[in-house]
Amino acid sequence: MIDVQRLRILRAVAEHGSFNRAAAALLITPSAVSQQVAALERGVGTAVVVRSTRGVVLTEAGRLLVGTADAVAAELRYAREQIERLGADRPRLTLATFTSGGRHLLPAVLVRFAAAHPEVELNVLEREPEDSLPMVRQGIADLALGYHFDGPLPVRPGDRSGLEWTPLMTDPLSVVLPTGHRLAGREAVDLAELAADRWVLGCLKTEAFLRRYAALAGFELRVAGSTTDYFFARTLVAAGVGVSLVPSVALDPELPGTAVVPVRPPRPARHVGLALPAGRRPQRYARALAGLLGEAAGAG
Numbered sequence: 001m002i003d004v005q006r007l008r009i010l011r012a013v014a015e016h017g018s019f020n021r022a023a024a025a026l027l028i029t030p031s032a033v034s035q036q037v038a039a040l041e042r043g044v045g046t047a048v049v050v051r052s053t054r055g056v057v058l059t060e061a062g063r064l065l066v067g068t069a070d071a072v073a074a075e076l077r078y079a080r081e082q083i084e085r086l087g088a089d090r091p092r093l094t095l096a097t098f099t100s101g102g103r104h105l106l107p108a109v110l111v112r113f114a115a116a117h118p119e120v121e122l123n124v125l126e127r128e129p130e131d132s133l134p135m136v137r138q139g140i141a142d143l144a145l146g147y148h149f150d151g152p153l154p155v156r157p158g159d160r161s162g163l164e165w166t167p168l169m170t171d172p173l174s175v176v177l178p179t180g181h182r183l184a185g186r187e188a189v190d191l192a193e194l195a196a197d198r199w200v201l202g203c204l205k206t207e208a209f210l211r212r213y214a215a216l217a218g219f220e221l222r223v224a225g226s227t228t229d230y231f232f233a234r235t236l237v238a239a240g241v242g243v244s245l246v247p248s249v250a251l252d253p254e255l256p257g258t259a260v261v262p263v264r265p266p267r268p269a270r271h272v273g274l275a276l277p278a279g280r281r282p283q284r285y286a287r288a289l290a291g292l293l294g295e296a297a298g299a300g
Contacts, residue, residue: 096132198224202233
């Protein structure tokens with residue numbers, strides 16, 4: 001039988017890249033880490049790490065075991081959460097969501113959910129997908145509203161992520177310009193037409209997309225401002241600081257002094273979806289809220 005404590009130590013080694021750093025994080029000695037990894041290797045009958053002067057690298061067997069360690073840790077945390085809920089006065093539901101998607105979908109949905117399930121104590125946490133999806137894996141959140149751009153899905157069928165991803169809606173991006181901008185009256189614009197403009201960023205992921213596009217189109221992205229809030233970015237556009245690239249759900253309310261122009265096809269977009277835990281039965285209230293979010297996204 002594989003020892004859960006040894007899996008935990010291997011997980012720390014994978015995270016920190018060396019026995020010494022893993023030992024410091026776990027508050028044990030490097031010798032103890034080495035001994036436990038060696039015992040794990042004897043137990044499974046194969047090497048799980050390759051040791052070198054620059055640290056350690058997982059073998060294929062080691063990567064498989066770390067994936068198992070993640071799943072075990074999530075299950076144990078989930079069990080603890082469920083036990084704590086047994087002693088609570090009211091059932092609890094924790095939803096993690098990114099800001100603009102939550103603002104767009106949640107208000108009406110939560111009113112409906114509260115009317116149907118007044119017994120539930122609901123907690124909403126504002127988190128970006130890179131933080132919210134691990135929270136669902138670990139059992140900290142019951143479900144998460146997230147998104148990805150035109151790259152791979154955050155969760156792929158058949159992976160060992162411990163998540164079930166359900167697409168909800170496509171959220172196309174538009175350029176936001178000052179009303180006096182030379183392209184403000186256009187029906188659509190190619191991003192390359194804005195090569196000479198300075199940009200105001202509303203999200204780090206938008207910046208990554210723009211830099212990739214600029215590199216492919218042969219121009220250098222000029223950044224005039226960087227924010228983590230699309231509304232703030234739009235106010236800077238209205239003030240004449242630059243232009244911005246903003247998802248549709250973040251365009252409300254309308255802002256005087258700005259003009260919204262769609263990007264020409266192939267139009268970039270965010271893909272909004274919902275993450276629930278896979279491999280275990282999701283909380284029934286999480287399923288109920290997921291259904292309402294699906295209806296709201298379809299109606300929108």
